[in-house]
Amino acid sequence: MGSSLAPPPKPGNRRELLALGGLLCLVSLVFVLAVSHGAVPLKIFHLDETGRRILFEVRLPRVLLAGLTGAALALAGLYFQYVMQNPLADAFTTGASASSALGAVLALLVAGEILVLPAALAGALLGLAAVFHIASLRGRLLPVTMLLAGIVVNTFASAAISLLKFLADESVASIVFWLMGGFQNATYARVGLLAGAVFASALYGLLRAPALDLTAFDDETALSSGVPLYRLRRELLFTGALLTAVSVAFSGIIGFVGLIVPHLLRLIGFLRAGVLVPFVVLFGAAFMMLADLLARTLLPQGQELPVGVLTSTLGGLFFLYLLLKRKRELYELA
Amino acid sequence: MKRGVFLFTVFFLLLTGSALALRIVVLYPAASPILRALGIPDREVVGVTRHDRVYPGAIKVGSHLRPNLELIRALAPDLLIVGSRRAFPEETARKFSARIFRYDPRTLQEILTNIKALGEILGRRQAAEALVEKLSAILSRIKPLPRPVTVIYEVSATPLKVAGARSIVNDLIRVAGGRNLVTVPRKHVLISPEKVLALAPEVYIYQVGPMNRHPIPPKKRPYFRGLRSRILRVEELEFARPGLNAFSAALKLNHMFLSCVR
Numbered sequence: 001m002g003s004s005l006a007p008p009p010k011p012g013n014r015r016e017l018l019a020l021g022g023l024l025c026l027v028s029l030v031f032v033l034a035v036s037h038g039a040v041p042l043k044i045f046h047l048d049e050t051g052r053r054i055l056f057e058v059r060l061p062r063v064l065l066a067g068l069t070g071a072a073l074a075l076a077g078l079y080f081q082y083v084m085q086n087p088l089a090d091a092f093t094t095g096a097s098a099s100s101a102l103g104a105v106l107a108l109l110v111a112g113e114i115l116v117l118p119a120a121l122a123g124a125l126l127g128l129a130a131v132f133h134i135a136s137l138r139g140r141l142l143p144v145t146m147l148l149a150g151i152v153v154n155t156f157a158s159a160a161i162s163l164l165k166f167l168a169d170e171s172v173a174s175i176v177f178w179l180m181g182g183f184q185n186a187t188y189a190r191v192g193l194l195a196g197a198v199f200a201s202a203l204y205g206l207l208r209a210p211a212l213d214l215t216a217f218d219d220e221t222a223l224s225s226g227v228p229l230y231r232l233r234r235e236l237l238f239t240g241a242l243l244t245a246v247s248v249a250f251s252g253i254i255g256f257v258g259l260i261v262p263h264l265l266r267l268i269g270f271l272r273a274g275v276l277v278p279f280v281v282l283f284g285a286a287f288m289m290l291a292d293l294l295a296r297t298l299l300p301q302g303q304e305l306p307v308g309v310l311t312s313t314l315g316g317l318f319f320l321y322l323l324l325k326r327k328r329e330l331y332e333l334a
Numbered sequence: 335m336k337r338g339v340f341l342f343t344v345f346f347l348l349l350t351g352s353a354l355a356l357r358i359v360v361l362y363p364a365a366s367p368i369l370r371a372l373g374i375p376d377r378e379v380v381g382v383t384r385h386d387r388v389y390p391g392a393i394k395v396g397s398h399l400r401p402n403l404e405l406i407r408a409l410a411p412d413l414l415i416v417g418s419r420r421a422f423p424e425e426t427a428r429k430f431s432a433r434i435f436r437y438d439p440r441t442l443q444e445i446l447t448n449i450k451a452l453g454e455i456l457g458r459r460q461a462a463e464a465l466v467e468k469l470s471a472i473l474s475r476i477k478p479l480p481r482p483v484t485v486i487y488e489v490s491a492t493p494l495k496v497a498g499a500r501s502i503v504n505d506l507i508r509v510a511g512g513r514n515l516v517t518v519p520r521k522h523v524l525i526s527p528e529k530v531l532a533l534a535p536e537v538y539i540y541q542v543g544p545m546n547r548h549p550i551p552p553k554k555r556p557y558f559r560g561l562r563s564r565i566l567r568v569e570e571l572e573f574a575r576p577g578l579n580a581f582s583a584a585l586k587l588n589h590m591f592l593s594c595v596r
Contacts, residue, residue, distance in 0.1 A: 039526035053560030054528045061556070112548025113492050166400070168544075182493050184527060187556040301518050302529025306493075 065186035070288025077258020090258035095153030099127025124245030180306030181252035212273035364577030479511035510587035543570020
């Protein structure tokens with residue numbers, strides 16, 4: 001991650017504070033928009049019984065879950081990028097997404113929705129264990145081998161999901177739509193669980209921020225600076241996998257967020273981990289709430305689009321724009 | 335004399351059709367019970383899809399969405415009964431010299447029309463007419479309702495998909511005296527739970543079967559706590575397949591609606 005070679009900014013940087021304020025405004029604005037708009041028009045200040053139920057039992061938990069999932073996936077992507085020291089790392093390339101989805105799809109076919117969360121967690125941990133085992137050499141984690149192992153796990157899990165889809169035959173449509181992602185089954189319990197996971201993971205990142213900045217240098221420099229590099233990588237890998245598994249279990253596979261959100265912020269010029277962690281959480285949340293709002297409102301008559309389709313499209317287009325606009329400043333020529 | 339008897343026998347067999355035994359491959363499982371009801375014997379149905387149990391002796395030729403074309407070709411069929419153009423595209427159909435019969439009804443009336451057409455093709459016109467009469471008699475037992483019952487029919491819970499205007503279920507509801515509140519011109523509609531609550535159907539039907547395995551009952555789902563509808567659980571294979579079953583399903587649904595109106 002060549003971008004991390006920039007000089008460390010001064011504490012209390014005014015630009016960062018302004019950006020934090022801007023991001024908080026953005027999250028609040030998108031939250032208000034997402035809560036006030038949906039398949040059914042609601043008069044927020046004059047709600048009848050049905051309106052109240054729609055707002056508090058359907059829409060509000062959904063908006064909150066979307067925001068937290070965006071935050072979780074973006075944070076997982078950031079941590080994976082630190083572990084792998086590779087800008088292409090995210091929940092997809094590390095195999096965490098696909099192995100978690102494999103567990104969830106198995107649960108959906110065999111036992112129904114009730115077992116999706118434990119199965120997704122088990123799947124993610126199994127995938128993680130495989131990556132960990134393959135990439136470990138005498139107690140060290142090898143970043144490039146880990147990335148390759150992640151791609152292998154991803155390919156294997158994707159193939160297994162395809163096989164299940166083939167065998168399931170008539171349940172294919174259900175699985176495919178589930179894999180495309182969505183927040184229909186949001187509950188406050190899920191919101192609470194994911195909020196806890198995001199909060200704990202972000203706090204961990206903030207506490208480890210100086211060490212995370214040092215991982216941008218080569219291993220020897222980081223080690224000689226007193227960073228417990230290998231333990232740090234294991235912790236980051238586990239935290240990223242946990243965030244991914246919970247997100248996948250609650251919302252299916254939602255692509256691209258973990259990859260683009262950290263990159264967008266780096267492209268704008270935020271490089272320190274202490275700044276990136278909260279910014280990634282806020283920006284990921286705003287991005288996902290907006291994508292879900294569009295998924296809920298673009299089609300008429302209460303129809304919905306799978307949110308994963310929108311995140312990939314929106315994120316892809318925006319990222320492409322930035323790449324074309326700022327390719328000289330990007331990693332190679334920075 | 336012997337030659338004369340032989341020629342007469344051949345002529346007689348040709349006339350009655352038994353010498354023209356067809357080789358039929360059925361790629362749409364809902365069509366098999368119709369063939370059975372028309373009296374098509376086991377030896378004429380040489381291939382079926384893997385979940386089709388009506389003709390147990392027939393070779394399994396894959397699923398209706400992914401049929402094995404080599405196997406089908408090896409069976410040298412005279413007649414292929416296939417589903418929609420999406421499931422069996424024209425381009426694939428052109429690879430076979432066999433006659434193609436598309437069975438893709440979206441209403442109960444279209445099922446009856448298809449039965450008659452199959453009867454013509456298979457030389458079973460009388461059996462087809464008798465079957466149509468029998469099925470129409472089931473429909474005639476449907477009792478009128480004082481007003482249409484408003485309905486939403488859940489196809490799958492995760493994600494929430496309901497039957498749209500192009501689903502056979504839509505017509506089944508109409509025939510039974512109900513009105514599908516989802517009028518989107520699609521077979522299945524991915525819908526917001528908010529919309530379902532706002533539409534407030536009198537009856538919310540959820541199916542259980544291959545497309546909706548182990549669903550949580552609607553009122554136990556957090557987003558449907560506010561649903562005031564009467565909940566009905568039905569079997570997918572009985573209610574959402576455009577075959578003979580659809581007629582008794584319509585009658586059953588009519589009885590359910592009647593109890594709701596009362």
